[in-house]
Amino acid sequence: MKRIIIDREKCDGCLNCNVACISAHEEGSNFYTVNLQSIDSETRNFIKFDPKTGYTPIFCRHCDEPECVLSCMSGALEKDPKTGHVQYDETKCAACYMCVMNCPYGVLKPDNKTHTKVIKCDFCEDKPDGPSCVKACPKHAIEVKEVSL
């Protein structure tokens, strides 16, 4: 499967990945028009900063053994057997947030506005040239690579 491979050392916290993610999930939006003030603007990837360790990219791994899928009681989260990516079906989700609790890396979150859905990386499955965050990273700290399951 394809996974976003992270090189933490290269990240300098510019947050272009955040902007790209928000824009990619907003109808008709692009880098120049994206409204970062909107409560609807949600990023699916996160950069943590610590004075000692620097910047740490926290991105969904689409884990081999996804705890979020195992915790989902509505069938909204499923690991696609073909792509290996964990996909989320908002219409099935009951917003119980067991997945938020069970993601060991703290990637998942409720949506800010309504607390009725989950904000989850979809690997930009509908975009022909792959994850938008990866394309936006000027440091190549994140790159898509094929990994074996």
Add this chain to the structure above:
Amino acid sequence: MKIVIIGASAAGISAAKTIKSTKPDTEIVIISKEDRIHSRCMLHKFLGHERDAQGISFVNEDFFEKNNITLLNNTTVIGLEPDKKIVKTHDNQDISYDKLLIATGASYFIPPIPGLRESKNVYGFRDLKDAQLLDTECLTAKNAVVIGAGLVGMDAVAALLERGLKVTVIEMTADIMSLQLDKKSAQAYQQLFEKEGAEFILNDKVVSVDVNAVGRGEMVHLASGKAVPADVIVIAAGVRPAFRFVEESEIKTNHAILVGDDLQTNINGIYAAGDVNGIAGIWPNAMKQGKIAALNMLGENLRYDDRYALKNTMNFYGLTTLSLGNINPEDEEKCDIFTREDRNNYQKIVIRNGIIQGVIMQGNINGSGFWQYLIKNKIDVSGINKDIFDLSFADFYGINQENGEYNYAV
């Protein structure tokens, strides 16, 4: 090979999925006492008319056909004959198996209170059938009494309020959802429910129910002397593992079906997963157990080690809470308690000797999944020089450079 699974909820379905994705030619028969697959965590959405029966299923409609699994629904197992490898059903079927998984879950319990068990209008809130019966009651009932203010009870309350009933909640402890919340976080929810019209009677208990001429409970009497009128009564006072059908077999039980770390019972080839084995009565653990039992039935030798069950999330009226571990420690446990709050959040961390014992995050639960890992694995956080509320996975960051998966560098 033929695998029979008794029970079609989290553990049973997760086992069936695992078997079919590992060895697709395995014959699977699932026996379920229920009519259709559903997620009991969404029963309130059915009762509240937010979703229909298919809407609370956690598998696709064509799941059984597509995976070539035989489902015997509306079928109750009444006994086992492990020597002959046969399961006996209420309708006199003898179903043979090579390996058997018992995933029958738990049943609700009606306390032996005079009038309560006898009343025809007393319901649990466990299966779709319960929700369907309550649905019918809601057409005529005006006053509902919910006994027990745990998570299941509060789910029922939310749905009954949605249906326009006057709901009174009776709870023995001083606060609602007292296993998951502390006083402050419980009161936040209580106020939300009160705003929707619920009435709470706490620190009190039911002592008797007046049953009318047609066998329906109509007045609920409490220890305090209060009396609450009821057209319908929901009992949410806990569950018990459901294993009566094994009682005449050799399978060892002790309030639950006893299993080893491989989830096998004392009888070779018979496994038990989910609520019925009493390890951890919570959906994610049942799913994981179903998966491990399935792989072991197919010949693996895996251990189930995720026994941590003190965890929950809740989401009522848009207020979300994560609750983990021991959040109400006694003084003699000598824990340090840290709290932090603002207009929209209440957060509490219980810690002892650098090891986190319990966490409440009410309000913002963004990215809070890592807390469970820290508690479950008793990670010492005392060496990390920052505000404990600012911890994240980044403080324990590890990555496998080969496959890109994260791990904890601790």
